[in-house]
Amino acid sequence: MSEKILAVAAGHEITEQELNNLIRNYPPEQQIYMSDPRAKQQVLDQLIAFHLFYKMAVEEGITESQEYQELVAKVKVELASHMAATSVVESIQVTEAEEKEYYEKHMEQFQEKAQVRARHILVDTRQQAESVSQELEQGLDFAEAAEKYSTCPSREKGGDLGYFTRGQMVPEFEKAAFEGEIGKLIGPVETQFGCHLILVEDKKEGSVKPFDQVQEQIHQQVIQTRQQAAYDEKVKELEAAYGVERKQGVID
Template sequence: MEKNVMAVVNGVEILESDVDRFIDLMGNRALPYKNPEGKKQLCEELIKQELIIQDCYNKKLDESEAFVKEITEIKRSILAKHFLNELFSDIKVSDEEIKEYYEENKNLFMSKYVFKAKHILVESEEKAKELKKRAENGESFEELAMECSMCPSKEVGGDLGEFTQGQMVLEFENTCIDSEVGKVSEPVKTQFGYHIIKLESKVAPEQLSLEEVKDEIEKSIIKAKEQIAYVSKMDSLMKVSNVERNY
């Protein structure tokens, strides 16, 4: 295959294929350079890189103690990575294992609560109790929120829209779980102040299907198997090695 030499730096060729590899490494950022002018710009960058590398070799920086030490550490890190890749290369998970894990741990695979709610946030419990009473006596919860709430949601009558379990602070979330739809909750204290909550709707958790959680289960089993393989390998290496500890 004929090579297209785009530049020569002190005798070192920079090929179009080098520029193409550079483009591949750039990923999504490479789009503006996938044309003749763009390739020329990237070639200029490769020329600068080559000049830097050549200057480093001329100054024998590759022989410096700091460089050699850093290269040694990089090699050790890469070797450790390859050690783990080799150790884990044969680990697989069967459909039967996934199904068995699912059946034994169904309680772990539930959807989250989904809520729709409005709230009023005030500074004191006394104020929260007063507003709860006013709402229960027929005053509009939304108007009370617009009048009294410290939360930016006051602009929309305290409406928080739809949110799922885990999105709100725990005290607020637990109150939503325990509250009855349409009723105004007792005041609940959070880091923000005191809330009264009017639950608009609540969808309870449901059992997720095996297909929905299959990938998650597979990752969990693989992780467990990798841990077992690692511990076993370390034990075997320890048994045949002389390790002196000075602590």
């Protein structure tokens, strides 16, 4: 069965297979749009232009020029080198057992820090903080109080700071938040920014991410490490086999 011919440009028959091969070279996110006939037509137009310019290059002697021949020679060297290097690393595989072994030996890499989610109200003085605290104890909603009194930009979100880990807040604030009880008003807590009233809404204990969540990450890390090691070892072998002389003082 003959291939479907989509166009003939400067005597070259552009087949559906040639078009599909070009599309496969596109990034995956672009390939999604290639099911649209208009997108495929645009790629076909690019192919047509490609062959038309090649014909022009031949007729104008560009393909016989020294510049062209030098570029072709350079591309040949780069392509052959790339293919040889790829052949060294492409067969390297990592088993699931090896991935699990790496996981068990390097669990500290997959540690999730303890987190706290809190709201706060920031005011300038302890007296102001105590006054707001009294209103909260009398039933004023914490988020409403934050919008009304806080000087922190988080006031726009009712004082919500979201989740944070140790090291993200000033020490005094961090200590109060991590040691405080969920749902219980904390403060006033004085820091370099002023006085805070804190309401802890949730806590997440530190934990290690499950293996299935990090397996792909481990796979990539281990295989890249092994590929680099194989590449480096092969370079040493090739240096011994073919010889390398590094000139001193050439690079400034």
